[in-house]
Amino acid sequence: xxxxxxxxxxxxxxxxxxxxxxxxxxxxxxxxxxxxxxxxxxxxxxxxxxxxxxxxxxxxxxxxxxxxxxxxxxxxxxxxxxxxxxxxxxxxxxxxxxxxxxxxxxxxxxxxxxxxxxxxxxxxxxxxxxxxxxxxxxxx
Numbered sequence: 001x002x003x004x005x006x007x008x009x010x011x012x013x014x015x016x017x018x019x020x021x022x023x024x025x026x027x028x029x030x031x032x033x034x035x036x037x038x039x040x041x042x043x044x045x046x047x048x049x050x051x052x053x054x055x056x057x058x059x060x061x062x063x064x065x066x067x068x069x070x071x072x073x074x075x076x077x078x079x080x081x082x083x084x085x086x087x088x089x090x091x092x093x094x095x096x097x098x099x100x101x102x103x104x105x106x107x108x109x110x111x112x113x114x115x116x117x118x119x120x121x122x123x124x125x126x127x128x129x130x131x132x133x134x135x136x137x138x139x140x
């Protein structure tokens with residue numbers, strides 16, 4: 001069973017803003033994937049690369065995930081060890097789950113991860129504000 005990572009998407013206001021960031025990064029880098037860079041290298045790499053994803057916390061809610069493609073440790077120009085998570089550019093929306101702020105990333109076991117949303121994994125055409133209100137009303 002895959003192991004996942006949980007990470008705050010700092011600066012993102014919505015899943016759409018994270019998707020825009022991913023698209024801009026890939027265009028500027030000229031790649032077909034995106035990445036997230038961090039200082040710590042996970043010790044459980046084999047479990048993470050066995051179908052694991054990064055689950056993104058946006059404004060206090062787990063809202064989306066991206067499939068982990070690879071984990072690349074490296075040393076930057078200043079001699080500091082870093083790690084780059086290579087990610088599939090497609091964000092899958094998940095069922096909402098509240099999550100308090102934390103620093104860095106956390107492991108997330110498969111049985112604790114929210115399932116993909118029954119709708120909205122593709123663009124369902126709803127603005128995120130409307131989706132939020134419908135969720136708060138218990139419609140979604």
